[in-house]
Amino acid sequence: MDIQLNNNVFDQMAAGRDYTRQVGVLAARIAHDPHQSFGMSWAGYQTGNGDRTKNVTLALASVHPIAASGGSFIESQCKEWLPASKQRAGQKKPSAAPGVAAENMEITYRVAVSLMESEQITLARKALTALPVGQLGDPMVVRLRNMLAIPITKTSQKRDIDRTLDYQWIRDHAQDYRGQWVALDNGKLLGAATSLRELLDRVKPLRSEHRPLLHQIS
């Protein structure tokens, strides 16, 4: 199955030979990363860490930009590091090296977002590892890395009670409370409301033996 870079961010880019070349260069670099942060070549990559899609192939053809459209995602959100080739005429052109670095970061960011959009979470994480350390501080990259971070778990002594009686109440009475939020404890209805806020206002002052189970009847 091909990865579909389907968030259209590429389609919003102005067509340019340099940009297309950069995509290819980045993809090649990612594919042959000496640290094996991707550990793969794009073609025929076998995911083995949570992504359900096997035989992932990055269809580079699908990232070729097409005709420009105004007000792109990048222009509106990524002005700080928009590559020189994408900036409006008249803007000061930065030196070549930072421009290339920024462009690589932009492309990597977009690849990661596209992978995330297509639910290729593990690959999106790996795409971000291709960024040089110096570019990891960019606010948008930081936010994306944070969202894609592997969950952190720890055990807790916190406990709930067996809710068998509350589950039985749901089975027996759900039809009478459709769409409502209910608070249950020990098989008894402590309150019902049309909104969670309203239910919390009712339940919080109560001194029930246990914290009630809250549930919206579907």
Next chain:
Amino acid sequence: MLKTLDGADFATGRARFLDEDANALEGTAKIFVKIEPSNLGFPVLAQLDTGSAWSILKPEIAEEMQLMNEEGEPKRLSTRFGNIDGQLKRTNITILADDGDSIELEATVFIPTEWTGGNFLGYGGLLERVRFAVDPQENLFYFGPSA
């Protein structure tokens, strides 16, 4: 609690789950486990859904968790209700145990802008670091942290 073949702990806690939501219209059994989203202060039910790329929390719950004002990653999620717009946000959720230890997770969840469905525990950003097993005879959900 459950052990791996080499004797290590597989699960650290267990809880009885609800296997039949009130939504009899759909008619198929589901597994609803108890979670406590941070700042809510009460347990709520969430459907276990390993086929879902992300976990979903109802916007009303996110509101109470004070997540709505935090900046997240914009996202469009394909669901059985169609494409839903919202944001990915990092937050804390506890999977509650009746016996043994609960698990606290720093996880990524999807907060829809509008959502008529329930809460879901999806694989990406949450279940991918949780070991779990289901005893369908007793309606028991065993779970523990993975690494």
